Amino acid sequence: MKKLAEYFPTLIGPEREEQFTSEVRQYHLCQNLSPSDEVQLDHWWNNVMKEIEIPTLSSVVKACSSIFCAPAVEQSFSMMNHIITA
Helix, strand or coil: CCCHHHHCCCCCCHHHHHHHHHHHHHHHHCCCCCCCCCCCHHHHHHHHHHHCCCHHHHHHHHHHHCCCCCHHHHHHHHHHHHHCCC
8 A cells, every 4th residue: 555655646745655654554553444345445445534544545545436447438538528519
């Protein structure tokens, strides 16, 4: 998880790297946070964010969960053509 800082330099600049690393450690040390196949990933992370205070890691998680690819990308561009004209 520490490598995520490299992929989100606008969210985690040099001034927040230490805080991010600390939050990742805090997340790893929290024993009662184990993912489950029965809970959707976004709901699980929401519970994690309520359980422990991890503002920088939360920003990265939100950014990651908002990324979509494959057919969804093409579909969204097609939908935008109906909303916004050239």
